[in-house]
Amino acid sequence: MTGQAFPPKPTHPATSDPLQEGSTAPTTPAGKFLASLSIQQILLAVILAVFLWQWFDAHLQLNDMQKDLARRLADMDGNNKANQVLTKQIQESMRELSVKVSVLETHSAEAQSQRAALESFYQDLxxxxxxxxxxxxxxxxxxxxxxxxxxxxxxxxxxxxxxxxxxxxxxxxxxxxxxxxxxxxxxxxxxxxxDVDVQDINFRLDNLIEKIDSLPLIQDIAHASLEKEITIVPPAGEENTWKKLIREMWGDIKRFVRIENMYKNELPLLPPAQSFFLRENLKLRLLSARLALLSHDEAIYKHDLQTAKKWVEQYFDITSTAGKLFVFNLQSLWESSIDIELPDxxxxxxxxxxxxxxxxxxxx
CATH class of the missing domain: 1.20.1280 (Monooxygenase)
Incomplete structure (x- = not known):
């Protein structure tokens, strides 16, 4: 373990290993070097090689980790910058939203006040x-x-x-x-x-009142017929003087002398003033019937119409077309019933x- 080489043991020729005898000695420097190493040295060299290889591998992994860490740090730095930009945008958006929310709250308060005013106004309305x-x-x-x-x-x-x-x-x-x-x-x-048509009856009475002034009197018809009778139409040809004188004398005699039936019941002639008042009184009778119609007094209504009809038949010419129509309308109105009991x-x-x-x- 100290690295010191032990001296080789002496070998005796007589006791030498036949294997060693049969093997050949290394001739290359590496072989000599390997032959000169002991088992402990070889083991130590292997351990050292393994340690070097692990250290180199660990160094490579550390470099890779450093590179990856640097890359991640760079990515994180970029992400942080992007997050900062996004955060600023979000903050600006939040500020804008807060302004908008405040404006909306103001409008909402105004809308609520207006709504309350509108509800009050609608209630009053x-x-x-x-x-x-x-x-x-x-x-x-x-x-x-x-x-x-x-x-x-x-x-x-x-x-x-x-x-x-x-x-x-x-x-x-x-x-x-x-x-x-x-x-x-x-x-x-x-x-x-x-169903009593008061308006129609009233309209018919108004028409009768308007037609009173145009109704012919009996005395007017009789006077016109008398003048027609005494009028002598001269002949168409030439007339002799004596004949003309005799015709004129005869016409004067017929005017002076009039033969009538004194037992006949005829009305005396009415002067123009009395004729005017006769027509006005007839109008008043129809107006009275009109008032009785509006008050639904059937007794007065029928009495006035009956009196008006009597006057018309007595003083006016009912043989004429106007007289016949006038009497017919009076009779029709007299037959109409206006007696109704009005409810409350x-x-x-x-x-x-x-x-x-x-x-x-x-x-x-």
Missing amino acids: TESRDETVLAEVEQMLMIAGQQLQLSANVKAALIALQQADDRLKRMDRAAFNELRRAISHDIDKLRTLP VSASLEAVRNYRSSLGKVSR
Whole structure:
């Protein structure tokens, strides 16, 4: 182990190993060197070679590890720089997002305040709209009641009630169902009434009043026929002087002398002033019948028409076309019945007023 060579043992020729005798001595320097080494030296050399080889291999692995570590460090450095850039971008994005979030929060607060204002405004608008609709419905119901009370116009009152019901129907509110029931009940009352066309009768009376001034009087027809009778048409040819004188004298005699049946019941001739008042009184009779029609007073209505018909038959020419048509219209109007019992439609009006008062109490 110390590296010191032991002296070779002396060999005796007589006792030499036949193998050694048969082997040949190494002749090369390496062989001589190997032959001169002992087993311990060879073992030591092998161990040294293994150690050198392990050291070299470890050195190579260490170099590889250093290179890999350097590469990884370089990659990590690049990644760190990229992460720093990304981090800066993220920070900038976060700052922008924070600004946007603050702006959105501001807008959200404004939107909430506006929403609250809109809800308050919508509530006020809804209440105001309900109040407006109820006011319109109340006005329509008042018109219906006035049409029935003042002019007994059932058709106009029915139209007003239907318009009020349609106005509530368009609102589509469950709170208005009771009001609609009351209005529908009043509508059913009016629909059960007999159909009396007051407007048509009123229009026909107006036409008769306008035609009074053009009605011919009996005395006008009689005077015209008398003048026609006493008028002598001269002959077409030449007339002798004596014949002309005799014709004129005969015409004068017929004018002075008139033969009539004194037992015949005829009216005296009316002066123009009395003819004017006769026509005006006839108009007043028809106007009175018109007022009785609007108030549905059938007794006065028929009495005025009967009186007007009597006057027409007594003083006017009923044989003419205008006279016949006038008397026919008077008779037709007299046969029309206007006697209807008007119902009370104030229930729906009271219901609307009560509902409006309840809304006013709730709002206060």
